[in-house]
Amino acid sequence: MMHRSWFLRKILIHARFLAVRGGWRGGARRYMVGWCTLGAVCLLTGGPVGAESVGRATPEYLAPFILPSTTVGDPQVERGRYLVTLGVCHDCHTPKGPDGRPRLDRLLSGHPEGTPPAPAIPGAISACLTATCFTGPWGTSFARNLTPDRATGIGPWTEAYFIKVLRTGMRGNGEPLRPLMPWEWYRQLADDDLEAIFAYLRTLPPISNAVPEDLPPAQQ
DSSP states (O other): OOOHHHHHHHHHHHHHHHHHTTOOSHHHHHHHHHHHHHHHHHHHHSOOOHHHHTTOOOHHHHGGGOOOOOSTTOHHHHHHHHHHHHTTTHHHHSOBOTTSOBOGGGTTOOSOTTOOOOOOOTTSOEEOTTSOEEEETTEEEEOOOOSOOTTTSSTTOOHHHHHHHHHHSBOTTSOBOOTTOOHHHHTTSOHHHHHHHHHHHTTSOOOOOOOOOOBOGGGO
């Protein structure tokens, strides 16, 4: 199951991301209020977290969370790095190590090839140990490889195709973007923001990692 602190961080950062982009409108407001309420309940019912958080913000602990700066003098790529970080893309697309921290040697490479999926648990959403795949009522979804590897990543993608996928929630093979991929929020970003994200992803080291296809409920 998802670790409580990871789950709460994902809720709160998504809320901040939407606030920055002006997403607090209509259904978005109701949806995020519901999730933030759930996060508050988890926080209040899970015991005090203040004590366990003391001293965690050390350079040693935070090292895997501090990404290197991008190409000097390229503000578009640097903005893309900022948006990818703020949009918590790493929470799903970068595999986690045994300590729950991201593996920078596998940056945004998606669910590790050959590792087992998250188990199906009736009435619950589960995550695998690397926090790159999730199983729930929709089936099992695997975080995709976002590196520019041409065989297994987004190397062949064009900027226009990348934006189309996030705007429509559909991949080129006709498969939908399944939970927990929040494309419904990302589609509200301006074109220049999505272009910046794509430009940043193109600067990543290509990693060969063939992510399996998502599984519908019947095939879990």
